[in-house]
Amino acid sequence: MGDLVVLAVSCILVNNILLAQYLGNCPFLGTSKKMETATGMAFAVVFVLVMAGMMTWILNRFVLVKFDIEYLRTISFILVIAFLVQFVEMFLKKSIPALYAGLGIFLPLITTNCAVMGVCLINIKEEYNFLQALVASFSYAVGFGLALVLFAGVRERILLARVPKPLQDTSIALVTAGILSLAFYAFKGMV
Numbered sequence: 001m002g003d004l005v006v007l008a009v010s011c012i013l014v015n016n017i018l019l020a021q022y023l024g025n026c027p028f029l030g031t032s033k034k035m036e037t038a039t040g041m042a043f044a045v046v047f048v049l050v051m052a053g054m055m056t057w058i059l060n061r062f063v064l065v066k067f068d069i070e071y072l073r074t075i076s077f078i079l080v081i082a083f084l085v086q087f088v089e090m091f092l093k094k095s096i097p098a099l100y101a102g103l104g105i106f107l108p109l110i111t112t113n114c115a116v117m118g119v120c121l122i123n124i125k126e127e128y129n130f131l132q133a134l135v136a137s138f139s140y141a142v143g144f145g146l147a148l149v150l151f152a153g154v155r156e157r158i159l160l161a162r163v164p165k166p167l168q169d170t171s172i173a174l175v176t177a178g179i180l181s182l183a184f185y186a187f188k189g190m191v
Contacts, residue, residue, distance in 0.1 A: 004135050006191055011139030013187040017115045018147040019177075020184060024115025027106045028148060029173055033159075038152030040099040041106065042145030044092070046138070048084045049116050053137025055080045056120040057130060077120050085110045115144055151180060 017023050024045075031041040056077050064070050089107055092100040100107065110116060119140045123133040154176055163172050 004132070007132060007135055008139040010191040011136050012143040012146065013184060014191045016143040016147055016184050017119060017140045018144055019181040021118065023118040024113050024144060025177075027109060027113060028151065028177070029170065030106045031103060032148055032152040032155050032173075034102070035149070035152045035156060036099070037102040038148045039145075040092075040096070041103055042148050044088050044103070044107065045110060045113070045116070045144050045148075046141040048081065048088055048110055049119055049141035049144070050134070050137050051084050052077075052081050052116055052120055053123055053133055054130075055084070057123055057128070057133040060124055061130075073121075073124070074117075077117060081110075081116055081120070115140070147180065147184070151177065154180065 011017075015021060018025065018028050027041055027045075031037045059076055059080060060070075060073065064073055064076065085108060088110070089100070092103070092107065119137055122140075123136055126132075126136075128136055155173060158172055158176065167175065
């Protein structure tokens with residue numbers, strides 16, 4: 001149990017998928033202008049990443065390795081992730097149309113989000129068992145959501161500040177992301 005807690009803390013804070021491994025920056029910058037959109041994207045990524053982590057682990061273990069077709073890993077993982085994103089997209093379109101509209105193009109882009117694919121591949125590379133893969137997938141997703149929501153809060157405050165013209169919009173967002181990344185770097189000594 002202690003190993004799983006260490007794994008969770010490592011994935012959320014120390015090896016944060018956005019701020020330490022720099023995966024998934026497109027939706028990070030694109031959906032973090034409003035807190036509601038950032039929170040919606042965080043929940044969508046949590047669902048997709050946990051389900052993708054489980055399904056790709058099972059697919060890899062019981063199909064790809066068993067039949068010695070690991071070379072199909074990337075394409076098969078993309079198909080699993082695309083299926084899950086399509087499911088989330090249909091669900092949000094029917095149940096929460098305002099969030100669906102707010103996420104815009106970034107919702108279908110979860111399919112090609114390198115954070116989701118990266119976590120699935122990390123689970124395989126680290127040779128996690130099913131429970132470890134589940135904990136790691138959930139924890140990476142929580143870390144993604146935490147970084148996204150923190151960043152959205154900071155960006156909402158920046159909109160109220162007087163930012164010099166050359167630094168407005170994406171420039172100040174990148175500088176802020178770098179500072180937030182340095183803050184998360186302080187957790188490196190924990191694990």
